[in-house]
Structure formats: structure tokens, C-alpha cells
Amino acid sequence: MIPVIGLVVGVGLGLWLQPTVPLGLQPYLPIAIVAALDAVIGAGRALGERRFDERVFVVSFISNVVIAALIVFVGDQLGVGSQLSTAVVVVLGIRIFANMAAIRRRVFHA
Template identity: 65%
Template sequence: MIAVLALFAGVLLGVWLDPTVPSALLPYLPIAVVAALDAVFGGVRAKLDGIFDDKQFVISFISNVLVAGIIVYLGDQLGVGGQLSTGVVVVLGVRIFGNVAAIRRHLFRA
């Protein structure tokens, strides 16, 4: 409940403040968002499975974001940033789909 409220608060804050993204962060922000979404869906799934753990969620959230950012940064340094970020997005997308499938099975039993 608190998490949902916080998410809404963040969205509202983003709409209200309307900040501009610093150019240094531009390549990493989308990847970080996708990685965080992955962690959130994983957390929801774990919640439904009854094995949700706060610490686990926090750590996986942060590490997901950091690892995604590091991969993209590394890719940029190696000159394959575009491909690597695509790869990261694909992997995270697959995981999100898997987690959503599990959530769906929990909610709809189908």
C-alpha cells in the first residue's frame, strides 16, 4: 500500500517538477527505469507467492539499476552501447514478461 502510494507520489512529483534530464544521465535513465520495473514486478510476484522480503527487494532493486547502468556505461566505453543497451532491455523485458506471467497466474489462475 505504502509502495503504491509512493509510486503515485513519485509520478506526481515528476509531473509537477517537470525536471530536465542531465545529458550525462540520458543513456542510462531508460535502462535504469526498465531495470527498476523488472525489480518491481519481481517484488509483486514474490509478494503474491508469499515470499516477499523487504531487504531482498531493496537490494535487488538497487543492484538491478546499478548493474544495468554499469553494463550500458561499459558498452558505451567499448563502443557497443547501443547494442548492449538493447540486449539489456531484451533481457529485462523477458524477465518482466516472466514475472507478469506468474502474477497473472496468481491473480486469474490462468
């Protein structure tokens, strides 16, 4: 229940404050969001399999975000930022699809 409240509060804050993304963060925010989504979907899968653990979720969430941003940052320094961010999005997208497939199999048995 509390996480759902957190979700709603986050959306409300974003709509209410309407902040602009700082220029330095602009390349990293979309990647960080995708990484966080991956962690959230993985958590959803773990919930369905009744082996959800808050500690694992928190660690995977933060590490996902940090590593994704770090990869893109390093890519930017090397001059291959756009390619590396594409790579990160592709990998995370595959993981999201795999986790969604597991959830689907569990829910629909198909």
C-alpha cells in the same frame, strides 16, 4: 499503503518539477527504469506468493539499476553502447514477461 503513497508522490514530483534529464544520464535513465520495473514486477510476484521480503526487494532494485546502468556505461566506453542497451532491455523484458506469466497463473489459474 506507504509504497503506494511513495508512487503517487514520485509522479507528482515529476509533473510538478518538470526537470530535464541531465545530458550525462540520458543514455542510462531508460535502462535504469526498465531494470527497476523488472525488480518491481518480481516483487509483485513475490507478494502474490506470500514470500515478499523488503530487504530482498531493496537489494534487487538497487543492484538491478546499478548493474544495468553499468553495463550500458561499459558498452558506451567500448563503442557498443546501443547494442548492449538493447541486450539489457531484451533480457529484462524476458524476465518481466516470465514474472508477469507467474502472476497471471496465480491470479487466473491459467
